[in-house]
Structures are given as C-alpha cells and as structure tokens.
Amino acid sequence: MAQAPFFFSQRLTELAKTHAQQIALIDRDSETTFAQLEQQAKQLAGNLHALGIKHDQRVAVWLPNCLAWVQTFLACAHLGATVLAVNTRFRSKEVADIIGRGKADWLVIWPEFKGIAFADILADVPADVLARLKGIVTLGDFQSPAVRAIAARGCAVYDYARLIDTPSTPHPAVGNAGAICFTTSGTTSLPKFVLHDQHTLIVHGEAMQEAYGYNADSRILASAPFCGAFGFSTLTGGLVTGCTVVSEAVSDTHSTLTQLRRHRVSHTYANNESILKLLEAADSPADFASCKLFGFANFSPAVTSLLEQAERNHLPLTGLYGSSELQALVAAQPTHEDAGDLRVRYLAGGKLIHPTARVRVTDPSTGKILATGESGEIEIFSPSLMIGYLDNPEATAKAMTTDGFFKTGDLGYALSEQQFVFQARMGDSMRLSGFLVNPAEIEQTVESLPGVKACQVVGGTLGTKTLPVAFVILREGEQADTVGWTAACKREMAGYKVPVHFEVVTSFPSVESANAVKIQKNKLRDMADAWLAKRS
Structure with missing residues (x-):
C-alpha cells in the first residue's frame, strides 16, 4: 500500500473494495467489515453535515472504545472536522477545559455508559462554556433521564442512532485536514492539545504495518483508550492497513485473556504492569499461542519480573516508545540481530519505525549533541510528528529545534542514529x-x-x-x-x-x-x- 491514499475517506473507500468482507473491527464480539464501515462512516458524515458540522470545526468525542468512536472519527475526517479526544475518566474541570480552551463546536457522548454520570458532570461545567456548543450528540436511550437533563440546560441534543441509521445525502470528502487532538501534560498547569493531520496518521499506520509485521491474518487487540495516543495508534495501525482490530471498551485482565483466546489475537500493546498481570493470570502458554508480538511501555518502573514471565509463557515481547506529539509506537526495540542492538530489547525506547526518522541526545544545558551511550535529552525527527499544539504556536516553537527535531523532555541515550534507550522523564511528570x-x-x-x-x-x-x-x-x-x-x-x-x-x-x-x-x-x-x- 505504499502508494495508497493519505486521507481517511479515500483510504476507507479503497479498503472497502480490496478488503470488502474483511473484518475491520470487533466490538464486544460484534463484527463490522470494511465495506460496512465505509457505508456507516459516509452515511453518518452526511447526517452530521446536515446538522451543521463542517470543515475546520471541532468535535469533542467523549466515548469509550467502541464502534461508534471509530464511526464518529471517520465521519469527522470525511468532513474535515477535528476530533478533540476526551477521556471518559475526565470530570467537570477537565471537560470544561477541552470544550472552552479547545474551542469545541460539538460534543458526542454516551450518557449512561458504565454508570458514569455524564449528565451530572456536564451540570458542573459552567454555563458559559457549555453555551459555545452548537449541539450534543448522545448514544444510548434518547429518552433517558440523563439525556433530558442535558437538554434541560438549553443544549440542542441529537440522537446518534438516528444519525447513523438514516440514509443521508452524500457529502464529498474534504481531503487532508487536522484530524485529532490529544491532551498531554505540559510544562504549565494546563494540558496542551496535540494536533495531527490525516496524512501523518496514515503514514504512521503504514510504518507500523512494516515494523510490527502485520499481514492479512493479523488481529490487533486495542485495549488502551482510543482517546490517547497509545490506543489510537493501535487502532489506526490496523485500520488503515486492512487488519482486524479487536476493541475493548472496558479492559481488565480476565476480559483481555478471553479476547486473546477467542479472537486469536496476534499483536497488542500495553503497559508493562498490564502485560505482567496477563501472564500471571494465564492458565498456560497456550493462551498466547496466536501472539506474534506484545509491545510494552514502561509505565511502572517497579515491575521487574515481566521478562521472566514472558519467557515462561513463550510470549514474544519488546520495549516501546512514543508520545502524543510523535504518536505512540514510534519506536520499538528490535527483535532480530540485523535490525539493531538486541541487548536492550527489554528496555523502554527502541528503533524508530520510520526509515527517515532520526534520534539524537543532547546536553539540556548546552544543546551539545552527545556521543552514543551518554545520557541527555532525547530529540527525535520523524514523519509521525504532530502539526503542532492547537492554537499555541509559541509552545510549538519551544518544543522544536531549528532543524526540525522534537525535544521530548525525556532522559535517555542513543545507540545509533535510529535506536535509543529511554531512562526517565526529565521533569516531574x-x-x-x-x-x-x-x-x-x-x-x-x-x-x-x-x-x-x-x-x-x-x-x-x-x-x-x-x-x-x-x-x-x-x-x-x-x-x-x-x-x-x-x-x-x-x-x-x-x-x-x-x-x-x-x-x-x-x-x-x-x-x-x-x-x-x-x-x-x-x-x-x-x-x-x-x-x-x-x-x-
């Protein structure tokens, strides 16, 4: 697919032809093919456009991992609207910040998901912030008390079920545009909004296919939330390359093991603690028989027995690196001698997956580029890099070097111009x-x-x-x-x-x-x- 399209609507149309009956997404054991997903996304796009969602508008999506999340993202991409990804665990202050400072025009929510009191949370969002929304689209029972409570605040409320099920007038795809914003912790008290366009997301997905060995039989488990870079990259790496993605709305050790067995999962990516729990709970190595690669991010440094457990269960394992700005899974430690230094395979960091990407390490006080093996600030140049921080050119400029490298704020050392080891955050995050x-x-x-x-x-x-x-x-x-x-x-x-x-x-x-x-x-x-x- 090296010459394939670089925006989502065109890519989805191509996959609907070449992979029509291939399963694109498994959501709570409900299967959706690429042909079905294309039809759903375009129909939803037409109805969202009829509501008034347009190119360059911003849609805050407050949903768990589910088919509707994917449908909504693809419909917004078709229209050239930017998705502001909202964590379902956020509460009133954080939601108000995304709607207000993120300048959201629309909000998509699932008011009664998993007992989360979305309506109560919205009730604590200041009226002047909520008033900027042109409308709220709700999943679930449209006649529920939660939906009525939202409407009682003077918000225009629309039923997602009708928007996805009702035939619509086709609307032409906009093409490349800002596609998604992640929230990330910055050097100030307020999170920054990291903006990626469609082209960059698709290019990164293609690089993942090559680096992680995806093929027609690959099944990729996406248990990390789509609202964050880790879960989103797992999703798009499969979605844009014609692989099947298995989605988990609520992830725990038991449910993940069930998904691995039932759907013959080949790849997944998680934090080291979560993978260790899977290994400890497994009945036998047979639970991982279908697994080709598990990548881990070192979120819990105190976890020390992961390698031993992985070897006992015959689970292929490797360390990962990524960020909201560079996208997740932008680097993985090599699994073969000809790909890089295997001595650090089980350490965080990795070899950059884009052939043109480069890494260097600098002295944070002088900016001097350090020799391999010397610890300093990791700087990375990669085609997966963000467009910038939304509405914040000053922060964007501060995060970049004059020759196009991103200053990660992470401590580590380089092994080559493409491989490195992450040691710690340089700040106090x-x-x-x-x-x-x-x-x-x-x-x-x-x-x-x-x-x-x-x-x-x-x-x-x-x-x-x-x-x-x-x-x-x-x-x-x-x-x-x-x-x-x-x-x-x-x-x-x-x-x-x-x-x-x-x-x-x-x-x-x-x-x-x-x-x-x-x-x-x-x-x-x-x-x-x-x-x-x-x-x-």
Missing part, C-alpha cells in the same frame, strides 16, 4: 493509571480549595503503582479538611489524579541554587513512599 500527568495541574486544583495556602504533588510508589500524594501548607488559622478536599477533587478531576493522601506540612523541603529556591521533590517522594509503605 507522573504516570498515573497509564496517563502522563503534570503535578502542577493537580496542585492548582488543590490550591483552590478552602484552607489551602500552597500545595506540592508527587507520585509515590506502592508496589507497582504510582499514586498521587499531596503536601499542603495551610492558611493561617485554618484546619485540614481532607474529606472535603478529596470530594472536591473527585468532582473536578479524573479519579486517578485525586491525591490518595493529603499531608499537612509547615514548609516544603528546598535548596537554594544560583538562580532560585528549588523545592526538593525527591525528598517529598521519599516522604510519600514512606506513608504509602505504612498504609500497605
């Missing part, structure tokens, strides 16, 4: 439940709570998990209200961001440098680890 979170985002929320003068948040380690712990300095004369603080945080943030403990201190440990007084977060992490150890 935390990996919580698989998501990279800037502690400043949590700190800002905690500092808005009654009685709080200042806050520092760090990630403490409990077993293989990283959990957020907040250190708080109180305002004079105030007392701690940990129950109230926890409840307020749960209303405003995803559950994985809510501190598991609030520790009241009189000051933060700090050290003076030549330019500033710096808080010693390493000491706070030690304190957090000690508290979590007592708790376990």
Whole structure:
C-alpha cells in the first residue's frame, strides 16, 4: 500500500473494495467489515453535515472504545472536522477545559455508559462554556433521564442512532485536514492539545504495518483508550492497513485473556504492569499461542519480573516508545540481530519505525549533541510528528529545534542514529493509571480549595503503582479538611489524579541554587513512599 491514499475517506473507500468482507473491527464480539464501515462512516458524515458540522470545526468525542468512536472519527475526517479526544475518566474541570480552551463546536457522548454520570458532570461545567456548543450528540436511550437533563440546560441534543441509521445525502470528502487532538501534560498547569493531520496518521499506520509485521491474518487487540495516543495508534495501525482490530471498551485482565483466546489475537500493546498481570493470570502458554508480538511501555518502573514471565509463557515481547506529539509506537526495540542492538530489547525506547526518522541526545544545558551511550535529552525527527499544539504556536516553537527535531523532555541515550534507550522523564511528570500527568495541574486544583495556602504533588510508589500524594501548607488559622478536599477533587478531576493522601506540612523541603529556591521533590517522594509503605 505504499502508494495508497493519505486521507481517511479515500483510504476507507479503497479498503472497502480490496478488503470488502474483511473484518475491520470487533466490538464486544460484534463484527463490522470494511465495506460496512465505509457505508456507516459516509452515511453518518452526511447526517452530521446536515446538522451543521463542517470543515475546520471541532468535535469533542467523549466515548469509550467502541464502534461508534471509530464511526464518529471517520465521519469527522470525511468532513474535515477535528476530533478533540476526551477521556471518559475526565470530570467537570477537565471537560470544561477541552470544550472552552479547545474551542469545541460539538460534543458526542454516551450518557449512561458504565454508570458514569455524564449528565451530572456536564451540570458542573459552567454555563458559559457549555453555551459555545452548537449541539450534543448522545448514544444510548434518547429518552433517558440523563439525556433530558442535558437538554434541560438549553443544549440542542441529537440522537446518534438516528444519525447513523438514516440514509443521508452524500457529502464529498474534504481531503487532508487536522484530524485529532490529544491532551498531554505540559510544562504549565494546563494540558496542551496535540494536533495531527490525516496524512501523518496514515503514514504512521503504514510504518507500523512494516515494523510490527502485520499481514492479512493479523488481529490487533486495542485495549488502551482510543482517546490517547497509545490506543489510537493501535487502532489506526490496523485500520488503515486492512487488519482486524479487536476493541475493548472496558479492559481488565480476565476480559483481555478471553479476547486473546477467542479472537486469536496476534499483536497488542500495553503497559508493562498490564502485560505482567496477563501472564500471571494465564492458565498456560497456550493462551498466547496466536501472539506474534506484545509491545510494552514502561509505565511502572517497579515491575521487574515481566521478562521472566514472558519467557515462561513463550510470549514474544519488546520495549516501546512514543508520545502524543510523535504518536505512540514510534519506536520499538528490535527483535532480530540485523535490525539493531538486541541487548536492550527489554528496555523502554527502541528503533524508530520510520526509515527517515532520526534520534539524537543532547546536553539540556548546552544543546551539545552527545556521543552514543551518554545520557541527555532525547530529540527525535520523524514523519509521525504532530502539526503542532492547537492554537499555541509559541509552545510549538519551544518544543522544536531549528532543524526540525522534537525535544521530548525525556532522559535517555542513543545507540545509533535510529535506536535509543529511554531512562526517565526529565521533569516531574507522573504516570498515573497509564496517563502522563503534570503535578502542577493537580496542585492548582488543590490550591483552590478552602484552607489551602500552597500545595506540592508527587507520585509515590506502592508496589507497582504510582499514586498521587499531596503536601499542603495551610492558611493561617485554618484546619485540614481532607474529606472535603478529596470530594472536591473527585468532582473536578479524573479519579486517578485525586491525591490518595493529603499531608499537612509547615514548609516544603528546598535548596537554594544560583538562580532560585528549588523545592526538593525527591525528598517529598521519599516522604510519600514512606506513608504509602505504612498504609500497605
């Protein structure tokens, strides 16, 4: 498919001809062929256009992994509308930020999915933010109390079932355009919106086919959320190359093992902790008989027995690297001697999958390019790179070098011009439940709570998990209200961001440098680890 089209509508039309009866997506055991998916996406696009969704508008998609997520993305791509991917675990403050700062024109939600009170969450979104939406499209029972509650806020509400099932007037495809935005933790308290266009996404999907060995028999399990780069790249790597993608809306160890056996999964990608749980829960190596490759991202550094378990279960395993800006799975450690250095196969990082991509490591203080084996900031040039940060040219320029390399903010060392090892984040970002979170985002929320003068948040380690712990300095004369603080945080943030403990201190440990007084977060992490150890 080297000469195949580079925007989604054209690619889908081609696949509907060449792979018409091939299964494109398995969603909760319901199968959809490429021919069916093309018809559904184009029909939905026509009806969305009739509603008023147009080229360059922005559609916030607040759905779990499901067929409707894929249909909606493809329909928006057909129209040239940009999808703002919203995590189903987000709460009112985060949703308001995406709608407001992301300038969303439309919202697509599943109000009653998995017991999440979407209507209640929207009720906490400020009216002036919600008012910018031209309409809300809802999945599920259109007559439900949740949908009526949304409509009661003055929002125009539309039934997804009618939009997907009703024949529509065909609308011509727009072609290449901004396709999707991921939210990512940045150097400020507010997440940045990472924008990719259709061409870049499809080129990356094709590179994945070559690098990971996809063929007509490949079945790719996508258990990571489509709203993030990890899950989305897993989806599109299969979708644009004619492979079957197996989707999980809610993933746990038991359900994933069931999917592996039932659908003869050949490839999947997950964090190291999740893969270890699969290996520990498996009945025998036969559970992984169909598996050609499992790639892992090192989200839980405390996990140490993964390699031993993989070898015991005869599971081909390799380390991965990616980011929202570069796309996930942009690098994987080689599995054959002629492809690169096998000594680091089970370390995070990898060989860049695009033939023209390059990696280098620089001294962050001087910008000097370091020799192979020397640790510094990883910089990457790749065709998979984002267009930029949405509506933020200053941040985009700051993230790039003058010769086109992306400054990852990650610590590591190069083995060659295409292979490298990732060691750690250079900043203080935390990996919580698989998501990279800037502690400043949590700190800002905690500092808005009654009685709080200042806050520092760090990630403490409990077993293989990283959990957020907040250190708080109180305002004079105030007392701690940990129950109230926890409840307020749960209303405003995803559950994985809510501190598991609030520790009241009189000051933060700090050290003076030549330019500033710096808080010693390493000491706070030690304190957090000690508290979590007592708790376990």
